[in-house]
Amino acid sequence: MAETSVIYLFCEICGEETPHRILRGSISSDENAGFDGTVQCVPCGSVHSAHLDMEKPVKVPAIISEGSSSTKTSMELYPHELLRVGEEMMWDGHNLRITSIESGGRRLDRARAEEVSCLWLKNYDTIDVKISVVEGANTRSQKLTAAPDEEFAVGDLMDLGRTKVVVTKIKTERRMVYREGSPVEARRIKRIYTKRVNERVH
Ligand SMILES: [Zn+2]
Structure with missing residues (x-):
């Protein structure tokens, strides 16, 4: 027994x-x-x-977007599970991020699974990180695909296609990071500022 x-x-x-x-x-x-x-x-x-009482899972209607397409599905969650906008969850082998919670026609920042009438999520296996590249008097913008937990730090050297750049500062949700050797996870980054490194190629 x-x-x-x-x-x-x-x-x-x-x-x-x-x-x-x-x-x-x-x-x-x-x-x-x-x-x-x-x-x-x-x-x-x-x-x-x-x-x-043993909690039985409830089916929560969900819409998962990936790029420009979205999929309607339903997720089995425990009724008292607390869901929050911005939170990440693993589901069906994918890392998802909650973008919106609908409960009886209202949008909430957080709700228990049993109160949710529709959960909006986006695929968060990889994210686009915005990068500014300063080249002389010009600044251009581009994107880099990264895993959410990939780390970037001031002083890092990066290859953007054929351009080699050095990270000069990183804008996060809350502040600007100028200090070298303070890594920031891609999921916290609003923009990475870099400048082109001129190299002599042999
Ligand atoms: Zn006790």
Whole structure:
């Protein structure tokens, strides 16, 4: 017999969710049933009776965009799962980012899965990073494809096609980074400023 030793529950003594040892009762193998029994909080040792409803996943309509195309689908999420705009999630082997949450005709910044009438996401496996290149008196703009967790730092040398550039500053969501050796993840970058490096080719 498999023994389920510990479940996570809110403990009123500890004031937070803690591991509880099951003293009596058991988790039914029937997925529709919950748990009824007596449990003991591991950190404080207090004994509670507990009833737990097993959460069944809900189907949330979702629209996933990738480039200029979008796909309608539905995602199975736990009803109490908190979703936030800007948050990333793995789904079907892809990294997605929540761009909008619709709940009963309103747009929300955050909502529990059960309240969501449509979830808008975009494929976030790779992102386009904007780059400004200063060449003499001219500045041109271009994009670089990067993984969201790829890091860039002031002082980095990059090859943009046939142009070699050095990163001079990085604009993030909150500030401008001028210091060398402070890497910034691509997902935080608004724009990378670079200048062309003149090389003598042998
Ligand atoms: Zn406790």
